[in-house]
Amino acid sequence: MTAPLRLGIAGLGTVGxxxxxxxxxxxxxxxxxxxxxxxxxxxxxxxxxxxxxxxLSGYAWEDNAVDLAxxxxxxxxxxxxxxxxxxxxNSIEAAISAGKDVVTANKAxxxxxxxxxxxxxxxxxxxxxxxxxxxxxxxxxxxxxxxLSGNVINRVMGVMNGSCNYILTRMQDAGLTYQEVFDEANAxxxxxxxxxxxxxxxxxxxxxxxLASIAYGTQVDFDAVELEGIGSVTIEDINQAADMGYRIxxxxxxxxxxRGLEQRMSPCLVPASSPLGQLQGGxxxxxxxxxxxxxxxLRGPGAGEGPTASAVIADIxxxxxxxxxxxxxxxxxxxxxxxxxRAAVSAPYYLRIQLVDKPGSLAxxxxxxxxxxxxxxxxxxxxxxxxxxxxxxxxxxTTRTAVDEAIQQFSTTGLIEGAPVAIRIETV
Amino acid sequence: MTAPLRLGIAGLGTVGxxxxxxxxxxxxxxxxxxxxxxxxxxxxxxxxxxxxxxxLSGYAWEDNAVDLAxxxxxxxxxxxxxxxxxxxxNSIEAAISAGKDVVTANKAxxxxxxxxxxxxxxxxxxxxxxxxxxxxxxxxxxxxxxxLSGNVINRVMGVMNGSCNYILTRMQDAGLTYQEVFDEANAxxxxxxxxxxxxxxxxxxxxxxxLASIAYGTQVDFDAVELEGIGSVTIEDINQAADMGYRIxxxxxxxxxxRGLEQRMSPCLVPASSPLGQLQGGxxxxxxxxxxxxxxxLRGPGAGEGPTASAVIADIxxxxxxxxxxxxxxxxxxxxxxxxxRAAVSAPYYLRIQLVDKPGSLAxxxxxxxxxxxxxxxxxxxxxxxxxxxxxxxxxxTTRTAVDEAIQQFSTTGLIEGAPVAIRIETV
Numbered sequence: 095m096t097a098p099l100r101l102g103i104a105g106l107g108t109v110g111x112x113x114x115x116x117x118x119x120x121x122x123x124x125x126x127x128x129x130x131x132x133x134x135x136x137x138x139x140x141x142x143x144x145x146x147x148x149x150l151s152g153y154a155w156e157d158n159a160v161d162l163a164x165x166x167x168x169x170x171x172x173x174x175x176x177x178x179x180x181x182x183x184n185s186i187e188a189a190i191s192a193g194k195d196v197v198t199a200n201k202a203x204x205x206x207x208x209x210x211x212x213x214x215x216x217x218x219x220x221x222x223x224x225x226x227x228x229x230x231x232x233x234x235x236x237x238x239x240x241x242l243s244g245n246v247i248n249r250v251m252g253v254m255n256g257s258c259n260y261i262l263t264r265m266q267d268a269g270l271t272y273q274e275v276f277d278e279a280n281a282x283x284x285x286x287x288x289x290x291x292x293x294x295x296x297x298x299x300x301x302x303x304x305l306a307s308i309a310y311g312t313q314v315d316f317d318a319v320e321l322e323g324i325g326s327v328t329i330e331d332i333n334q335a336a337d338m339g340y341r342i343x344x345x346x347x348x349x350x351x352x353r354g355l356e357q358r359m360s361p362c363l364v365p366a367s368s369p370l371g372q373l374q375g376g377x378x379x380x381x382x383x384x385x386x387x388x389x390x391x392l393r394g395p396g397a398g399e400g401p402t403a404s405a406v407i408a409d410i411x412x413x414x415x416x417x418x419x420x421x422x423x424x425x426x427x428x429x430x431x432x433x434x435x436r437a438a439v440s441a442p443y444y445l446r447i448q449l450v451d452k453p454g455s456l457a458x459x460x461x462x463x464x465x466x467x468x469x470x471x472x473x474x475x476x477x478x479x480x481x482x483x484x485x486x487x488x489x490x491x492t493t494r495t496a497v498d499e500a501i502q503q504f505s506t507t508g509l510i511e512g513a514p515v516a517i518r519i520e521t522v
Numbered sequence: 523m524t525a526p527l528r529l530g531i532a533g534l535g536t537v538g539x540x541x542x543x544x545x546x547x548x549x550x551x552x553x554x555x556x557x558x559x560x561x562x563x564x565x566x567x568x569x570x571x572x573x574x575x576x577x578l579s580g581y582a583w584e585d586n587a588v589d590l591a592x593x594x595x596x597x598x599x600x601x602x603x604x605x606x607x608x609x610x611x612n613s614i615e616a617a618i619s620a621g622k623d624v625v626t627a628n629k630a631x632x633x634x635x636x637x638x639x640x641x642x643x644x645x646x647x648x649x650x651x652x653x654x655x656x657x658x659x660x661x662x663x664x665x666x667x668x669x670l671s672g673n674v675i676n677r678v679m680g681v682m683n684g685s686c687n688y689i690l691t692r693m694q695d696a697g698l699t700y701q702e703v704f705d706e707a708n709a710x711x712x713x714x715x716x717x718x719x720x721x722x723x724x725x726x727x728x729x730x731x732x733l734a735s736i737a738y739g740t741q742v743d744f745d746a747v748e749l750e751g752i753g754s755v756t757i758e759d760i761n762q763a764a765d766m767g768y769r770i771x772x773x774x775x776x777x778x779x780x781r782g783l784e785q786r787m788s789p790c791l792v793p794a795s796s797p798l799g800q801l802q803g804g805x806x807x808x809x810x811x812x813x814x815x816x817x818x819x820l821r822g823p824g825a826g827e828g829p830t831a832s833a834v835i836a837d838i839x840x841x842x843x844x845x846x847x848x849x850x851x852x853x854x855x856x857x858x859x860x861x862x863x864r865a866a867v868s869a870p871y872y873l874r875i876q877l878v879d880k881p882g883s884l885a886x887x888x889x890x891x892x893x894x895x896x897x898x899x900x901x902x903x904x905x906x907x908x909x910x911x912x913x914x915x916x917x918x919x920t921t922r923t924a925v926d927e928a929i930q931q932f933s934t935t936g937l938i939e940g941a942p943v944a945i946r947i948e949t950v
Contacts, residue, residue, distance in 0.1 A: 116672050116814055126739065127671050127852050225669075231815040233669025240668075240845075241653075241661025243555050244544050244835030311554065369821060372800060386544055387659040387822065387832035393797060394818035404815035407672030417668075417845050424555050 098131035099414045100167055102194075104159035104185055105174030106139035106146050109199055109226065112403030113172065114148045124407070128414035132407075135167040139175075163189035170195045170413055172406065178202035183211075186222070190215050197409040199226035199402060205300035205316040208307065212426035222421045223409035228301045229254050229378040231401025232394040233408060238308050238382055239423040245384025247309035250348045251522065255298040256376030256396040257284050258324050258344040262361075263374050266332045266341075272325065284376075294323035295344060295359040302346035305380070306357050308423045310350045311430060315357075318434035322360035331446060331515055334486055335363050338472070340444070341371040345520055354435030363444050363519040369393070370522050381522065437494030442471060442519040445487040445497070447504060448511040449475070455509045456485065462507070466500040468492045482511045488519070526559035527842045528595055530622075532587035532613055533602030534567035534574050537627055537654065540831030541600065542576045552835070556842035560835075563595040567603075591617035598623045598841055600834065606630035611639075614650070618643050625837040627654035627830060633728035633744035636735065640854035650849045651837035656729040657682050657806040659829025660822040661836060666736050666810055667851040673812025675737035678776045679950065683726040684804030684824040685712050686752050686772040690789075691802050694760045694769075700753065712804075722751035723772060727787040730774035733808070734785050736851045738778045739858060743785075746862035750788035759874060759943055762914050763791050766900070768872070769799040773948055775867075782863030791872050791947040797821070798950050809950065865922035870899060870947040873915040873925070875932060876939040877903070883937045884913065890935070894928040896920045910939045916947070 101117070103110055117124070117132055124132045136154035138161075156162035163171045163185040171189035173196060175182045182203050189196050196215065198204070204211065204224055215222045225235045229252065238250070253259050261275045268275070276293065279285055291297045299319040307314040324344050335342050340363040348357045364370045369391045373379050378396030383389050395401035412419075422429060449455050456475065463470060472488040489497070497516050504510045529545070531538055545552070545560055552560045564582035566589075584590035591599045591613040599617035601624060603610050610631050617624050624643065626632070632639065632652055643650045653663045657680065666678070681687050685707060692703045704721065707713055719725045727747040735742040752772050763770050768791040776785045792798045797819045801807050806824030811817050823829035840847075850857060877883050884903065891898060900916040917925070925944050932938045 112814065120672070120674060123674060124672060126856055129853075232818055233665050236664060236669050237661050240840060240843075241664050241836050242832065243839040244548070244552060244832055246548060246551065367800075369797070369800075372795075372797075384832065386540065386828040386835070388826075388829055390660055390820065390822035392818065392820055395816050398816075400814040401816055404670065404672055404812065407814070408669050411671040412668060415668075415845075415847055417843075417847070419843055419845070425557075428554055 096130045098133045099410065100133050100135045100169045101172050101410065102136045102162045102165055102168035103134060103172045103174065104138040104162050105176065106137060107174065108399045109402040109406065110139070110174040111146050111148050112399035113406050114150065116403055116407050118148070124411065128411045130414040132410060132414060136162050136165055138162040159185035160188045163194065164192040168194060170197055170410060173198040173200055174406070176200055176202070178206050183207060186211060187214065190218050190220050193218065193220065195220050195413050196222045197406055198222065198224050199406060201227040201297065201300040201304060205303045205314060208304065208314040209426060209429065212421040215421060216426050221413065221418060223412065224304065225409050226402050226405035228304055229380055230394065230396040230398065231404045232378060232380060232392045233405065234305070234380045234392050235308065237390065237392060238305060239419060242382055242384050242387055242390070243423070245386045247382065247384050249383040250305045250309050251370070251520070252302065252305070252346045252378070252380040253343050253370060253373055254301045254346055254378050254380065254396060255292055255344060256378055257292040258298065259373060260284060260376045261293070262324060262327065262332065262342055262344065265329050266336060269329065271329050272327060293325055295321045298344060298346055299359040302348055302357055302359055306348035306355060307429065309348060310355060310432065311424055311428065312355055312432035313429045314422070315432065315434065318355065319357040319359055320436060324361055327361050331517065334446065335444065336366065338488065339366050340364060340519065341366050342517065343370055343373070345370065347520060349439055351435050351438040353438040354433030356435045356438050361517055363517055364522050368522045440491045440493050441521065442491055443489045443497050444517045444519055445489065446515040447485050448482050449485045450482045450509045450511060452509065458507055458509060459485065459504065462500050462503045466496045466503070468496050468500055524558045526561045527838070528561050528563045528597045529600050529838065530564045530590045530593055530596035531562060531600045531602065532566040532590050533604065534565060535602065536827045537830045537834065538567070538602040539574050539576050540827035541602070541834050542578070544831055544835050546576070552839065556839045558842040560838060560842060564590050564593055566590040587613035588616045591622065592620040596622060598625055598838060601626040601628055602834070604628055604630070606634045611635060614639060615642065618646050618648050621646065621648065623648050623841050624650045625834055626650065626652050627834060629655040629725065629728035629732060633731045633742055636732065636742040637854060637857065640849040643849060644854050649841070649846060651840065652732065653837050654830045654833035656732055657808055658822065658824040658826065659832045660806055660808060660820045661833065662733070662808045662820050663736065665818065665820060666733060667847060670810055670812050670815055670818070671851070673814045675810065675812050677811040678733045678737050679798070679948070680730065680733070680774045680806070680808040681771050681798060681801055682729045682774055682806050682808065682824060683720055683772060684806055685720040686726065687801060688712060688804045689721070690752060690755065690760065690770055690772065693757050694764060697757065699757050700755060721753055723749045723787040726772060726774055730776055730785055730787055734776035734783060735857065737776060738783060738860065739852055739856065740783055740860035741857045742850070743860065743862065746783065747785040747787055748864060752789055755789050759945065762874065763872065764794065766916065767794050768792060768947065769794050770945065771798055771801070773798065775948060777867055779863050779866040781866040782861030784863045784866050789945055791945055792950050796950045868919045868921050869949065870919055871917045871925050872945045872947055873917065874943040875913050876910050877913045878910045878937045878939060880937065886935055886937060887913065887932065890928050890931045894924045894931070896924050896928055
């Protein structure tokens with residue numbers, strides 16, 4: 095008879111309560127599968143007296159997460175408070191010092207302090223696990239760390255912020271502007287208190303940085319993620335992209351290149367017929383590419399009580415089953431610092447410019463592209479108002495640097511109105 | 523310094539050689555990630571002298587897999603020969619008796635003898651792992667056993683035979699008959715030596731039975747899988763289904779109902795816009811539904827050297843990392859015998875009948891459906907030749923039993939030519 099695995103849960107929001115419900119509702123299932131009873135010793139949250147829709151009377155209460163993390167009757171400290179400093183960080187450090195394993199859904203904390211935390215856990219012989227931090231209910235940390243553990247990973251891609259995908263698909267479906275859908279989503283409570291975490295790509299960038307670390311054996315480096323949010327995506331671009339058989343997604347891509355590790359989180363065009371292109375609404379999708387497995391695609395809910403709690407309990411079950419795999423898939427001391435490569439991988443680009451209607455203006459634009467070494471795959475010019483017209487260009491493969499150079503040159507011609515739009519077309 | 527994990531590999535076909543290549547090409551990666559060197563001690567296959575495109579000179583050779591499985595310098599016996607009796611079974615039993623863990627890609631063997639083998643492994647304190655047996659490179663055994671381990675599983679669905687999906691999508695794309703595409707696929711070597719394993723749904727049924735055991739904690743029971751192959755799917759049905767927004771897939775579904783465990787492998791209609799409906803060619807897809815996680819979809823290559831070897835090495839890496847999870851996700855002695863439920867879950871059905879052109883014949887058909895308690899969602903009658911016309915019916919939810927009764931009644935009317943077609947519409 096193995097002793098129960100005793101949890102201390104800090105944070106009783108959606109995910110914390112979801113976890114409590116799973117532990118309360120399916121004790122026999124968890125025990126049969128893991129070989130141990132899973133119990134909750136103590137919980138902690140900001141306010142003790144709030145009704146959270148679950149009976150917490152059987153658990154000790156701690157006002158302070160750091161105290162909870164160090165309790166003698168806690169084997170696994172479950173951090174579900176969020177925040178990349180303060181109580182979350184302090185309590186996880188306290189848990190490790192006190193000899194506890196840690197399960198967390200905190201992507202921001204790990205994306206910023208993951209290496210240091212993994213190292214201290216390792217020195218203490220303890221584990222930090224974070225399946226719930228990436229893509230909610232999708233077991234993608236496990237798929238990458240374990241399921242594809244024999245692969246050299248070639249590329250990791252993902253749509254990992256459901257709110258952004260909701261906004262982009264809703265813009266297209268309803269023909270609304272970014273601002274209209276943003277306001278709507280905000281009113282519905284779909285966005286973080288600081289919406290930039292969502293629409294600025296920060297939240298998804300945290301997730302990408304975590305996956306990149308596992309994929310390439312590198313120290314997690316969120317600062318090196320090239321971030322571009324969806325705020326500049328217009329309904330015109332969405333419609334034009336659709337006309338040409340593409341969808342616009344906030345897509346994260348991590349690739350190890352000869353020039354270093356490239357991590358990008360930015361709006362991209364993907365083929366409408368691809369799994370990524372077909373992804374609607376708040377669902378998440380991660381694409382893993384390895385030298386042996388070729389391509390595996392995982393799709394599922396990226397947030398919500400049940401799905402995120404499902405990922406948290408999976409980590410807990412693994413601990414109960416005695417699985418002891420390092421935080422990032424290999425000992426933290428072997429993780430290397432990757433050189434950050436910016437836009438090292440070439441791609442086709444979608445360009446939209448508002449061209450002044452003068453004889454020879456299109457020729458001038460084409461010449462600038464040619465001088466920048468960019469060849470044109472497709473070009474469309476549309477009917478115009480008084481004195482300017484939109485021109486759409488799909489280039490052959492080129493670099494971001496070349497595109498930026500060309501855009502810089504455009505501005506010197508006096509033939510362009512407004513700011514040119516350049517969106518990468520990711521091959522998927 | 524941990525000792526190397528030493529493999530004995532029986533079967534040097536596509537998958538065996540794929541595994542050898544991974545071990546040879548990426549030794550440092552495997553060691554860094556698992557904490558142990560992965561080495562090959564010995565190999566075995568039918569013919570020693572065949573050129574297999576990999577250098578095997580460094581490994582001992584055994585003519586007999588049973589001898590290989592018992593070698594002192596083998597820690598993990600990797601069975602990649604196939605076949606559900608004979609050498610595969612004997613050698614796995616020998617390996618377990620000799621105290622080896624086992625990794626196999628053998629779905630037929632485990633679908634038929636999995637319970638007995640898991641029990642003997644368990645008694646010996648050894649593991650049998652089989653990620654490669656289900657859906658090739660997709661880490662679905664891991665996702666279900668570990669990633670969703672905190673979920674009550676509501677339904678498992680999958681397109682798990684790439685050849686069948688290739689045939690069905692090719693029929694639609696090229697407008698060819700089943701027999702034409704079957705012959706083409708056979709000539710291209712896409713089908714098993716006994717094509718019934720593919721097109722009869724047997725191979726996919728094996729995989730479904732394995733997933734059902736993990737999902738529901740039941741003893742694997744392939745005999746209880748209701749099997750229906752794709753041989754009776756016509757291009758007419760594919761086209762009619764497409765007209766109504768559906769695709770026809772060979773879909774496996776496992777559900778635990780109040781009446782027992784339902785396991786079906788049969789052609790089904792699924793919405794064209796769903797991930798299953800969008801699946802083209804030889805790719806596999808598994809849909810896992812749990813009470814907490816809602817729905818997770820996994821998509822990837824279901825066969826081939828690299829993908830299948832990727833799954834085999836993942837199991838080996840888990841063993842190197844010290845992961846000791848029971849074969850079917852819980853101790854074999856706790857797995858229960860499930861009562862087999864046949865068609866317990868109701869669904870809408872697609873019916874196609876060839877109706878003789880007589881006054882009142884359609885009314886008669888409608889009356890029979892009504893008497894069987896089947897209500898009609900949509901009906902279409904087409905222009906007819908001399909004396910009969912196709913009638914398409916989509917029913918509301920009903921049972922297979924009711925549909926079969928109605929079809930039985932149809933035949934007594936003298937108004938039907940040929941055999942009526944009835945295909946389940948799976949809600950996805």
